[in-house]
Amino acid sequence: MAVLKLHGTPFSTAAMRALAALYEKELDFELVPVDMKAGQHKSEAFLALNPFGQVPAFEDGDLKLFESRAITQYIAHEHASKGTQLVSPDPKKMTILSVWMEVEAHQFDPHASKLCFEHVFKKMFGMTTDPAVVEELEGKLGKVLDVYEARLTQSKYMSGACFGLADLHHLPALHYLQGTSSKKLFDSRPHVCAWVADITARPAWAKVIALQK
């Protein structure tokens, strides 16, 4: 069987998303490092894997994929019988999972990823966090988290009783934001807080974080 390869860096939120899925499914894979500081993600060789020059890129034998959420879905379906069940075989449950995956992508991530950029990535690039931008983003993310709070009073996880891709996709942004002053957005909402604590404590996620050392 061909080796699964993930091209990226364990610091990239998108790559971490794919790594989380690989670990949850207990799959053997090779992490091929991409030196983003040196601009390797814009090299010809990498553009052949992802023409948008973004990490991660994924290979399963002849199949090449990019876009972390397409990669996680492929892994979850292709290896449905291994490791944690991340999708549902029931069509209606799968559809509801699909709704909350879209919510993460369109409602949560736009604000969360900008907050990660302000707090964390700007510092990595030697820039300063802009407190006005942080405040504005926290306001917007707070409104989304109000909907999450209501949702999580009705179900333990985003799409129902079980952990799935709709929860997993949040992990990288949650991880970074928990180390910043924006943590308060999660701590002040009891069900959101419990959900964050639960999913970030998963052993598979710990393996992703361990790669950053």
Next chain:
Amino acid sequence: MGTNQIHVTTPDGLDRQGNPIKISGAIYIRVLFSSKFYPVSDYIIYCEEAGRLKMVMKVYGPVRAACPQRVLACLLEKGVDFEVVHVDLDSGEHKRPDFLLRHPFGQVPVVEDGDFRLFESRAIMRYIAAKYEEQGPNLLGKSLEERAVVDQWLEVEAHNFNELVFAMVMQLVILPRMGERGDLALVDACERKLEKVLDVYEQRLSKSRYLAGDSFTLADLSHLPAIRYLMNEAGMRHLVVQRKSVNAWWEDISSRAAWKKVMELAS
């Protein structure tokens, strides 16, 4: 089509639409151009003689808005009956408490398939394409690998393309319509980024007839509403027509019967 009208299939197999009316406390549908009356309750249309049940999918949203159009195009491609329930965005109907019960983020579209309610247009599209897999064109891809490539380009649309187009349409069309000034510097910045994204599309479409391969799929369909806005109201035609393969692809997908029907509904 009026907002109160409901599609029915009569027991003799005719497609009709009609208005609900009350007779002696019960709700009936009076089918147009026919003298027959069919009883209806909560849009479950049944006929006393045939005793058949039929439910029509409801799509909440204005037909002119991009995200509902994505869903309508999908329903029309698959030949699925539906009813549009208009939502007046200009008066803020989508942010009122009763609408928030349907969509906690106060957006359109929302779809109700019987008592199964969904939001997020791309999740709705996937649901329709999967539920009606056996009818109309295959919009999902056949093998797992094909589906993964469709997902990949759907993600590209969602993350690399849509945000830029949405920002441009907001500044060039929506804000001015509301009497506010658009940020032209932002438009300029987005346009330059979009040029690079469309260069990748050009490269892809020079090798592949459609984004995910040889067949039209959700990945292509998902782009229709935004590209139309980009080329028309936002005045950015050149971004498409200056790219040979992108232009050919756009001509192809926008001339599909289902999309033409969406345009008819929106006019």
